[in-house]
Amino acid sequence: MRFVANLLALALVVPSAWAAPVVERQDGLTLYQLQISSPGHAEIDGRWIAFDGSTLGLFVEDQPPVQVFTLESKKKGLVELHTYPIGIVDHALGLQGPPGLLTFVDLVNPRMGDPEDGTVKVWDTFRVSDGKLINEGQGEWCAFPLQTGGWVVKWYDGSRAIIANYMPVEIHMREVDKGNHNDLQN
Template sequence: MKWFHNILSIGLVATSVAAAPLTSRQESNGGLDLFKLKLTSPNADLDGKYLAMNGETLGIFEGDDTSPVRVYQTDSSKEGLKELHTYPVGIVDHSLGLKGPPGLMTFVDMVSPGSADPGDGQIVAYDTFRMTEGKVTNNGDGQWLAFPGQDQSWQVKWSDGTSVITTDYMVVEIAYEDAGEGRYNE
């Protein structure tokens, strides 16, 4: 029984140490400023719709079980850039990021992004976002695109203009708006 208590105490310490850096950069006032992300587009089917997750992919998905993703920002180790972490906060870090081949990367939810293995010929970026003038962009040249999927769904991707892509996409912007305040492990 003594070994059980030792293992439990080690697990509790490891959990708190692993999660602490994620919120300590923002939570100095005791809370997390939460944001919802929504599309702005000349296309009425997309304009004003909130981004949700289906698996790891972010986009617009129809259905009763989809709710807007809520995020909080932290400073990136790259000067002037941000990381967007999903809320509620759990034991394992979830961060929004871009993943895919150079030129056209999918907007995704990443588990433990600092240790993500992109795979051959793929890129992973989770610490390169800018949040200015009410908009979320990626660092560098490019734009957000929404691609149609099944059942009136749309997947959001970042294009730097160097990839050959299909012509069925819509140019969109991602706006962020206040979603209230959250607490760590509320």
């Protein structure tokens, strides 16, 4: 009976380990934090992107910046951004929402599950060019103000009308000092 219980416990752990990406040792990773650039807008320029639940943006409460590492995407010349520290369950940054205006989010096990009808979900279409993070295809990063304060980051491709106030921004990938993976920059 004990053998069956041990086998059952192993069966529950193995599939979740398969869901995580294959990565080298954690101390060999190059980690990045994501910084907003919006010259002329001092309230957001130079701030670090953080989580609020699964949404990424600039928030009123001090939260540690998101830390990510890159993995080569199956799509040639593109990368995936996976969160650090690495856990049993894979977390990748992605874009999700209605076509044309996608929210920058943390996706749990992004390869699993299909998005709801009419919803777009991508996580493997990022490119880093001159230290700037962009999504493949036409569009730009934008910051949308929240009523509670702070800003949500989205990718806008110009295909839909937007009546809300927003600000175009750039996202810079800043390498974290290799000796200080736990010493977050704010």
